[in-house]
Amino acid sequence: MSIDLDVPWVEKYRPKTFDEIVSQSVAVNNLKEFVKSGDMPHLIFTGPAGTGKTSTALIIARYLLKGEEYHRNVLELNASDTVRMDFVRNVIKNFTNQHMIAGENPLKIVILDEADNIPAQVQQALRRIIEKTSTNVKFILMCNYINRIIDPIISRCAVFRFVNLPKVNIVERLKQIAKSEKLTMPANKAEDFFDTLYFISGGDLRKAINTLQMAVALELLKNLNINEILRISGFLDEQTLNELKNALLEGDFSKGRKIIHSTENIDSRNLLRQLSGLIPEIKNLDTKSIVEIQAFIGDIDYRISQGADEKIQVTALLAEIISKMEA
Numbered sequence: 495m496s497i498d499l500d501v502p503w504v505e506k507y508r509p510k511t512f513d514e515i516v517s518q519s520v521a522v523n524n525l526k527e528f529v530k531s532g533d534m535p536h537l538i539f540t541g542p543a544g545t546g547k548t549s550t551a552l553i554i555a556r557y558l559l560k561g562e563e564y565h566r567n568v569l570e571l572n573a574s575d576t577v578r579m580d581f582v583r584n585v586i587k588n589f590t591n592q593h594m595i596a597g598e599n600p601l602k603i604v605i606l607d608e609a610d611n612i613p614a615q616v617q618q619a620l621r622r623i624i625e626k627t628s629t630n631v632k633f634i635l636m637c638n639y640i641n642r643i644i645d646p647i648i649s650r651c652a653v654f655r656f657v658n659l660p661k662v663n664i665v666e667r668l669k670q671i672a673k674s675e676k677l678t679m680p681a682n683k684a685e686d687f688f689d690t691l692y693f694i695s696g697g698d699l700r701k702a703i704n705t706l707q708m709a710v711a712l713e714l715l716k717n718l719n720i721n722e723i724l725r726i727s728g729f730l731d732e733q734t735l736n737e738l739k740n741a742l743l744e745g746d747f748s749k750g751r752k753i754i755h756s757t758e759n760i761d762s763r764n765l766l767r768q769l770s771g772l773i774p775e776i777k778n779l780d781t782k783s784i785v786e787i788q789a790f791i792g793d794i795d796y797r798i799s800q801g802a803d804e805k806i807q808v809t810a811l812l813a814e815i816i817s818k819m820e821a
Contacts, residue, residue: 503703507674509546509549509550510553511553512526512553515550515553516664516699517660518545518546518550518657521550521656525537525654529554534554534632536624536633536635537632537635537652538635538637538648538653539551539636539656540636540638540653540654540655540656541655541657541658542656542658544659544699545657545658546656547636548636552605554603554634555605555634558603559603568602568604569602570605571605573609573611573635582616582619582623586604590602590604601632603631603633603634604633604634608637609635609637610639610640610642610643611642614644621646633651635647640653659697659699661689664691664695664699665692668688671703679716683720691705694724694727694729709723712726720732725759729761730768735768737749738753738754738769738772739775741812743776745819750816755805760804763798773788776815783819786818787814787818790811790814794807794811
């Protein structure tokens with residue numbers, strides 16, 4: 495049997511029912527009651543990426559709207575790409591106001607992913623549409639950071655929080671996919687492989703599934719070189735990470751900087767995660783210094799997100815760690 499790589503596995507194995515949603519029992523159980531009651535409020539799903547927010551929204555839409563009605567009466571948007579003032583005033587407003595052949599006042603659902611990226615001024619316009627159309631239009635907003643949603647929208651919605659998925663649930667789902675796709679890999683490396691996929695994902699099931707499919711597409715499962723999977727995912731391989739750790743333990747800033755600058759295709763956020771994991775292993779750092787370094791990592795992450803040079807910022811972090819060791 496050939497392995498299916500034409501279809502993204504995150505779509506192929508996307509949950510189709512509430513019971514298939516992984517490890518979100520509190521949110522899902524309450525949502526079931528809302529949907530069954532026939533009087534569902536507007537909804538906000540907030541939480542980390544890859545925890546089931548979009549899948550849950552689509553399940554709700556397909557539960558409430560069947561067949562052709564679903565395709566006519568559901569508007570699904572990635573808010574970070576499309577939702578600006580003209581779009582709200584034209585596309586969303588027209589969709590919510592138009593009457594369908596299927597009924598005089600049919601139920602419609604607007605699904606807005608990454609709603610926290612909508613500018614506040616545009617959210618005000620969106621709020622007015624939500625107010626005026628609440629009888630027959632239900633909005634489902636999804637966001638990573640609810641503090642970026644304006645209060646007037648939050649007050650008009652029921653908020654459900656999605657939590658990071660435990661390792662056991664992510665590994666279990668990956669193993670189910672591997673079994674379904676009839677993947678073969680060295681038995682003695684399988685557990686390390688799934689552990690590595692979980693580490694790479696950072697609790698994001700979507701990312702874990704995408705990395706699994708990428709490893710299959712690049713034919714990495716036959717020999718299952720864990721270091722190669724780390725490298726293509728933007729992480730330092732184990733040998734390079736150990737060299738960097740030794741440079742830190744020795745207080746050798748020049749050596750650490752050389753390692754960073756010789757690393758190709760550096761993914762700064764992944765590297766920050768790996769460095770954060772190394773901090774507790776540095777014995778001559780007291781608790782206060784560890785807390786300060788972790789806070790500094792947050793600062794570095796923010797600077798990089800604002801466009802600062804990645805290697806300069808990571809090098810500054812190495813200097814900070816070594817200075818704390820010498821203090």
